[in-house]
Amino acid sequence: MSTIIEFRNIKKAYEDKVILDNFNLSVTKGDFVTIVGSSGCGKTTILKMINGLIEPTEGEILINNENIIGKDMIQLRRNIGYAIQGSVLFPHMTIDQNISYVPNLLNKSDKQRTKAAVSKWMQIVGLDEEMKERYPDELSGGQQQRVGIARALAASPEILLMDEPFGSVDEITRNQLQIELRRIYEKTKITVLFVTHDISEALKLGTKVIVMDKGVIQQYASPQEILNNPATEFVKQLVNNQLLACQPVNL
Ligand SMILES: Nc1ncnc2c1ncn2[C@@H]1O[C@H](COP(=O)(O)OP(=O)(O)O)[C@@H](O)[C@H]1O
Ligand SMILES: [Mg+2]
Structure with a gap:
């Protein structure tokens, strides 16, 4: 399989504070990569460098073998969906308008195509068609998260970046969203980079898991490995902590 994302000797520093140094990473097309590590270890920094929201201090980032640094980021971002924790929906737009925002930009003259895409993605993420005309604050947190995922996917990107997307929903909803995301992945075989601080979530979702500590990759392997x-x-x-957490409590 081909490499879709590559970090070459990346350094990221804020003045004399070094976040990443000599950082190398290669993501294979079609993998579902989860990135797990403690708070502040550089997970969000890595994701944001992929869609150009953060520029590295040194090094190269290649997407489909092309160095993206200094490239047209607008063009690039069309090919990269981005979903983050909490609701980032446009509050003054309906669910329909939120999801069709990017497809509308892409197929300006083909309204029918956008309409079909919205219906398709709402169905895939498990939202009722009748929610289309509602506003974000008329949905639950879990439903808003689904809209966020539908919106990220509606432009049919090649890469989906997710930054702790299920961090703010309850346990049951999180479970459902995890199962649905995995199903969407199996169906589309899109390349996913999913950041979490929860090792059980990382092991459950990823085909590959990156464990990070203080800007350094400790291991990059399958969950089994x-x-x-x-x-x-x-x-x-x-x-071990994760295995302990799964043991029944003896009262
Ligand atoms: N604009 C900034 N200026 C200075 N330090 C920053 C800035 N943005 C992030 N950092 C620091 O970079 C480190 C990594 O941040 P981040 O990638 O957001 O961590 P994570 O997502 O793993 O919690 C943290 O120590 C954070 O404080
Ligand atoms: Mg973060």
Whole structure:
């Protein structure tokens, strides 16, 4: 399989504070990569460098073998969906208008095509058609999150970036969204980069898992490999804590 995203010797520093140094990463097209690590280790920085919201201090980022630094980011972002935690929907637009925002820009003259795309994605993420005319504040948090995912996918991007997208919803809704996201992935085989601070979520969703600590990749492997052969003490601790959390409590 071909490489879709590549970081080459990336450095990111804010004045003398170094966040990433000599950072290398290669993502294979069609993988669902989860990135897990403690708060502040650089996860969001990595995602935002892929869609040009943050520029590296040094190094190259290649998407489909093309260095994106200094490129037209508007063009680039059309090919990259981005979903983040909490509602980022336009509050004054209906659900329909929110989801059709990007498709409308792409197929200006073909309204029918946009309409079909909105229906299709609403159905895929599990939203009733009758919600189309509602406004974001007339939906629950979980439903708003689904709209966010539908909106990110409606432009049919090649890459989907998700930054702790299920961080603010309750446990049951999170479970449902995880299952649906995995189903969407199986169906579309889109390349996904999904950031979380929750190791169980990372192991459950990813075909590949990146464990990070303080800007350094500790391990980049399949969930099975991470569980069976943790590469460093940090990974071992993380996995053990996760296994402990799954043990029944003896009262
Ligand atoms: N604009 C900024 N100026 C200075 N430091 C920043 C800035 N943005 C992020 N950082 C720092 O970079 C580090 C990594 O941030 P981030 O990638 O958001 O972490 P994560 O998403 O893993 O929690 C943190 O220590 C954060 O404080
Ligand atoms: Mg973050």
